[in-house]
Structure formats: structure tokens, C-alpha cells
Amino acid sequence: MISVEEHLESILSQIRPVATVTLPVPQAHGLVTVDDVRSLADLPRFDNSSMDGYAVRRADLEGVTSEEVRLLPVAGDIAAGAGQPRRLEPGSAYRIMTGAPIPTGADAVVRVEDTDGHPREAQFRVEPDNGANIRRAGEDLKRGDVVVPAGTKLAAPQIAALISAGVTEVEVVGPVRVAVLSTGDELVPFGSADGELGAGQIIDSNGPMLEALVREAGCYPVFVGHLADDEGETRKEIKRLAQECDAIITTGGVSKGAYDIVKKVLDGEGTMEFVEVAMQPGKPQGFGVLGKGDKGVPVFTLPGNPVSTLVSFEVFVRPALERRGGRRSSEGSAVGYATRSWTCSKDRATYTRVRLIRDETGGYAVEPAGGSGSHLLGGLAMADALAVSPPEVEEVETGAEVELMLLRPRREIDARLEAEVEELRRSDEENAD
Numbered sequence: 001m002i003s004v005e006e007h008l009e010s011i012l013s014q015i016r017p018v019a020t021v022t023l024p025v026p027q028a029h030g031l032v033t034v035d036d037v038r039s040l041a042d043l044p045r046f047d048n049s050s051m052d053g054y055a056v057r058r059a060d061l062e063g064v065t066s067e068e069v070r071l072l073p074v075a076g077d078i079a080a081g082a083g084q085p086r087r088l089e090p091g092s093a094y095r096i097m098t099g100a101p102i103p104t105g106a107d108a109v110v111r112v113e114d115t116d117g118h119p120r121e122a123q124f125r126v127e128p129d130n131g132a133n134i135r136r137a138g139e140d141l142k143r144g145d146v147v148v149p150a151g152t153k154l155a156a157p158q159i160a161a162l163i164s165a166g167v168t169e170v171e172v173v174g175p176v177r178v179a180v181l182s183t184g185d186e187l188v189p190f191g192s193a194d195g196e197l198g199a200g201q202i203i204d205s206n207g208p209m210l211e212a213l214v215r216e217a218g219c220y221p222v223f224v225g226h227l228a229d230d231e232g233e234t235r236k237e238i239k240r241l242a243q244e245c246d247a248i249i250t251t252g253g254v255s256k257g258a259y260d261i262v263k264k265v266l267d268g269e270g271t272m273e274f275v276e277v278a279m280q281p282g283k284p285q286g287f288g289v290l291g292k293g294d295k296g297v298p299v300f301t302l303p304g305n306p307v308s309t310l311v312s313f314e315v316f317v318r319p320a321l322e323r324r325g326g327r328r329s330s331e332g333s334a335v336g337y338a339t340r341s342w343t344c345s346k347d348r349a350t351y352t353r354v355r356l357i358r359d360e361t362g363g364y365a366v367e368p369a370g371g372s373g374s375h376l377l378g379g380l381a382m383a384d385a386l387a388v389s390p391p392e393v394e395e396v397e398t399g400a401e402v403e404l405m406l407l408r409p410r411r412e413i414d415a416r417l418e419a420e421v422e423e424l425r426r427s428d429e430e431n432a433d
């Protein structure tokens with residue numbers, strides 16, 4: 001048996017990012033920049049007003065206060081988008097809107113709140129500071145400044161900044177297209193059996209689960225299918241998928257059963273290796289790259305028990321897919337405190353499904369969700385995280401600190417816990433009334 005760390009390292013050492021592509025900025029959402037991306041314009045592009053108000057010359061309002069008001073004739077309106085450059089004559093004002101270009105000659109904008117708002121002859125109640133309420137051209141970004149550094153995953157803020165900076169296309173590490181292939185004679189695809197299953201049949205839940213996990217990991221499930229335990233079919237299908245995808249995930253057929261054909265089919269192909277990893281669940285693992293160089297496609301063969309599949313994805317596949325997409329690995333980790341004890345597998349890292357509760361101190365308290373069998377899906381649906389115990393730990397004692405791999409974004413978990421605390425508080429209040 002090899003350790004989790006050894007297997008992960010062996011996988012990651014063989015993963016390289018997919019080819020780069022150039023995409024329109026909005027379509028590059030979620031992908032990682034290859035180079036520094038620079039601004040093609042000064043931002044703001046022109047001096048403009050940050051307020052609805054009046055563009056003025058300060059000299060015309062010297063000494064003005066709310067006691068000592070002054071009237072100025074209004075030469076007209078300048079709306080946002082107003083095209084022609086205007087000139088502000090001494091002794092007058094322009095009514096101006098937020099985002100509208102500052103007329104030449106003006107050196108301040110007085111907020112409408114500091115005037116009577118009159119459209120033709122406005123009364124001013126303050127003397128503005130030099131440059132008041134004027135957003136200067138280039139104060140945000142200069143043409144040529146780096147807007148987004150290389151290696152950045154593009155999220156909403158970067159998309160807005162790039163587009164404002166005049167950038168239309170951006171080179172990014174390509175979207176990672178993933179194929180998911182469930183194997184097993186007993187499997188019936190979701191939706192095909194109208195709820196009627198033959199004797200010994202089960203619905204393929206790993207396929208849709210992995211499809212969801214792939215999506216959550218920021219990749220694109222482009223094929224989700226299932227195959228019977230048939231060597232010829234499986235060989236043909238994997239060969240086909242390796243031409244069309246950037247990664248393949250299979251489930252089932254890698255244990256010691258007589259019909260565990262995934263292992264048979266892939267053994268000796270590319271760099272494929274089948275190993276036993278010191279973990280519970282998820283011991284039988286296979287990984288390798290089919291094809292060479294840029295054409296190499298990583299193949300993960302995960303065990304078929306649904307909980308083993310999920311744990312294997314979280315521990316090995318997610319970090320590998322992140323690297324394939326040119327991203328840094330995200331940890332999604334936290335710590336919690338056991339509210340009761342549970343046993344762990346001897347000499348293997350144990351991943352226990354746990355539900356999180358709000359601790360009095362504001363931390364996470366954890367309790368196992370359902371039993372420990374890796375076929376138990378009911379408990380899985382209640383789990384927020386996997387509690388990770390290293391191989392040397394045989395029992396997690398009540399009160400012990402445990403490391404958590406979160407199965408949802410932390411703020412989603414926190415939102416639920418907040419709602420639970422709030423509900424409890426409300427029902428306590430009602431009982432007290």
C-alpha cells in the first residue's frame with residue numbers, strides 16, 4: 001500500500017495544463033490568464049463628474065457659504081454620454097450629471113445638494129475645493145498598466161476591469177473537458193427505467209454525482225455515460241474518449257472481482273498504474289496518462305462504491321483537475337471539534353462523512369453523518385465535510401480537533417448554521433412568551 005500523499009504526488013507530477021485558447025473576455029469567465037493583461041486605455045477615459053451637480057470655476061464661488069449664497073447663470077446641461085466638448089465661460093455654470101465629461105475651464109463640481117437645483121439660474125451654497133467631485137482621466141489605470149496578472153482565475157471583478165480597459169479577448173488556459181464513464185453490469189442509467197428496476201439492478205448514481213463534482217470543480221463534463229462490464233466495449237469507449245476529452249474519470253471495476261474489467265483493459269496502457277492506497281474508503285485506485293506530450297489524457301479509475309468515488313474525487317481528482325485548468329489547488333479545509341467519538345481504520349487515512357453544527361465558541365462542531373460503510377448514500381446527503389484522520393489515529397475522541405475537507409463552499413455551510421441558530425433563538429423566545 002502507498003500513502004495518500006505518495007499517490008497524489010505521483011498524479012500531480014504527471015498533470016500539465018491543457019492548451020491555451022483566446023476567448024472573448026466574457027467567455028473566459030472561470031479560466032486562468034496565461035500572461036499579464038494590460039490596459040489599452042486610460043481609465044477613466046476622460047475627466048468626468050462623480051456627482052449630479054454643477055460644473056463651475058472655483059474663482060466664481062470664492063467666499064460662498066450657506067449664509068453668503070451666490071447665483072450663477074446655467075449655460076446648459078451636460079448629460080452622461082454628451083459628445084461635444086463644451087467650454088465653461090467665466091461667471092457661469094453647467095448643470096452636469098454623474099459620468100458626464102467635464103467642460104474645459106471647469107475645475108470643480110458642486111453637488112446638486114449644495115445648490116437649489118435650478119436649471120437656468122442656480123443658487124450656490126458652498127465654495128468647492130479644487131477638483132471637487134471630478135474623476136480624473138487615468139487616475140484608476142494608465143494605458144499599459146497590468147489590469148490582471150498572469151495566472152489569475154477570471155471572476156466577475158476582473159471581467160469588468162478588462163472590458164473597461166478596452167480588452168476584448170484574452171488568452172487563457174482552455175476549458176477542461178471531462179468524460180465520466182460508469183462501469184458495471186448492474187447499472188441502469190438515470191431516467192431510463194421509469195423507476196422500474198430489474199432484479200439486481202441499481203441506478204447509476206456515480207455518473208451524475210461526478211458530473212456535478214466536475215462542474216463544481218470549474219470543469220466541463222462533456223460526456224457522461226455508462227458501460228456494462230465488457231472488455232471490448234470499455235476499451236473502445238476509453239480510446240474514443242481519449243481523443244475528445246482532457247480527462248477521463250471511470251468508476252467501478254478496479255477491485256479484485258472476477259468482472260473488474262477496467263483494470264484489465266487499462267493495465268499496461270500509457271503510464272497507467274493500479275495501486276492500493278492507505279485510505280478508507282477508496283483503497284483501490286488507478287491513474288495514468290494515455291498518449292504522449294500535449295496529447296496526453298489523464299485517466300482516473302475510481303472505485304465504484306459511491307462514497308469511495310466521492311472521497312477519491314475530493315482527494316485526487318479535484319486537485320488534478322485544478323492543475324489541468326492552470327489553477328492553484330484550493331484547499332477548502334477547516335477544523336472542527338468532535339462531539340462524539342468514532343473509530344478509524346488502522347494504518348489508513350480515514351475520511352469520515354460529518355455534519356457540521358455551530359459550536360458555542362463560533363467554531364464547527366462535527367458529528368458523523370450516517371454509518372461508515374462506503375455504500376451508504378443516505379448519510380452522504382447529510383454530510384457537509386469529510387473529517388480526515390491520519391493513518392496513526394485509530395479513534396477520534398470526543399472533543400478532539402479534526403481536519404475537515406469541506407464538501408460545500410464555506411459560506412453556504414455558515415449560512416445554514418446561522419439560520420439554525422436564528423431558528424433556535426426564535427423558538428426559545430416563543431417558549432419564554
Ligand code: AMP
Nearest residue numbers: 182184204205206252253255303304305
Ligand atoms: P465495483 O467497484 O465495480 O466493484 O463496485 C463496488 C460497488 O459500487 C458495487 O456495490 C457496485 O454496485 C457499486 N457501484 C458501482 N458503480 C456504481 C455507480 N455508477 N453508481 C452506483 N453504485 C455503483
Ligand code: MG
Nearest residue numbers: 184252253304
Ligand atoms: Mg463493478
